[in-house]
Amino acid sequence: MQKNKRRWLGLFLLVILIMTLVSGCQSQTIASVGPTKTVTDCMDREVVIPADPQRVACLYASTAHIMAMLNQQDKIVGIPNGIKRDVLMTYKRPDIDSISVPFQEGSINIEELLATNTDLVLIRESTAQNKGEVEKLDKAGIPWVVVDYASLEELEKAITVAGNVFNESERAEGFNSYVRDTLALVEHRVYGIPDSSRVAVYHAVNEAARTDLNGDLCSQITDVAGVINVSTEGGSLISDAEKTMTTLEQIYTWNPDAIIANDANTTKYILTDSKWTGLNAVKNKQVTTLPVGVTRWGHPGSIEPHMAALFIAKLFYPDAFTDIDLVQTTRDYYKNWFDLDLTDEAITDILSGEGMRLSK
Known part of the structure; x- marks a missing residue:
């Protein structure tokens, strides 16, 4: 009887260990696929991101506008709903109505975001300062970069950061x-x-x-x-x-x-x-x-x-x-x-x- 208890306890601990490892692997999947690079964002954070991001969720409207200026609009897989009202953005992305909206009223819908299979998220500073919101991204293993500004000087920095993210520094x-x-x-x-x-x-x-x-x-x-x-x-x-x-x-x-x-x-x-x-x-x-x-x-x-x-x-x-x-x-x-x-x-x-x- 004691031997069976020990065996069942051992199996239980083994299952817990496997589940923990699997969970850990899932949380790191997006961040660890392919080559990476380090960029400095608008909050002066050094962030490891994909070397050439291909599926990007813009959780702040201006980041989508900046991506359009950098001719990176085809990589956008998530946007705030308001972007769908910008007529010139529909010229850049005719399918804009079908793009996922994983961010509304200041909150990230992590299930919706994960469904986009994004490899990078761009957010504003207020989202970055919300512990609950960034925990969603961190637990999912999705790298995030702050691209935000409130002045002409900060806008210039934000454009520079985005250029570094998308390997478009010259533009x-x-x-x-x-x-x-x-x-x-x-x-x-x-x-x-x-x-x-x-x-x-x-x-x-x-x-x-x-x-x-x-x-x-x-x-x-x-x-x-x-x-x-x-x-x-x-x-x-x-x-x-x-x-x-x-x-x-x-x-x-x-x-x-x-x-x-x-x-x-x-x-x-x-x-x-x-x-x-x-x-x-x-x-x-x-x-x-x-x-x-x-x-x-x-x-x-x-x-x-x-x-x-x-x-x-x-x-x-x-x-x-x-x-x-x-x-x-x-x-x-x-x-x-x-x-x-x-x-x-x-x-x-x-x-x-x-x-x-x-x-x-």
Whole structure:
């Protein structure tokens, strides 16, 4: 009887050992297949990843946009649902509606993600700081790289990181150089405009009362464009990790000369809602929707802030940009950096801010 107990105990321990080994092997399968390399991500983490990633899940919208710029869009196997609303992304990936959505409302669906057989995941910093979310990836053995930014400087770093990930460092540096050159051109053109002639602008980020915080990507765009961003001049602002909100009362206190909005519906709301009609910008019909291309040019997650700066500066200081044909500049930009031959109609839609991002 005692011998049988010992034998059964031995078999039980053996089964446990085998299960542990199998589990450990499964958790390391994706990370250990094929050659690897080490990259440094946007949180300065050194990460071992596949040397040539082939199946990539983008759990932050901007990472998919960056992959499209690097001509790596065919490797995308997972995206946030919002990417399916970006019309130019559907040009880059006609099958975008069928791509898996393993990340919604800040949470990773690990079963959905594993079903994509991804060999690399790109995430934003807020996801990386969520212990529960990254544990899902670590337990599954899926390598993850942080590609995120909140300023022009950080965007340049994010593009560089992505270039290293996809062995496209030369193209990444070329794009960064184009961004720097465009921003420098705009800054040079508006440099001599006296303060008394600068336009005071309120920027509505998607929602009418969502705006910019001094030092963030959007405020840097308006700084380069030479306008006075009223929300950075002081006043009632409530900020968290995701957004900065103000009040209509505060906007009336600022009473800007003009309003720019990231969303056409927001523009229509501001122009038609009776609560806004007392503002000078609304009275004078100085409310403009910013362009929408691969990204919304003036959005905090835009990879196209240089295009937003050029558009805003030309809008308010046209005499300084008489030689700039924005239609041709936009056409060339999307051809050179996204390999897209756009129709006149598409460019018109991009510059109007309408029709290039589908409704929910």
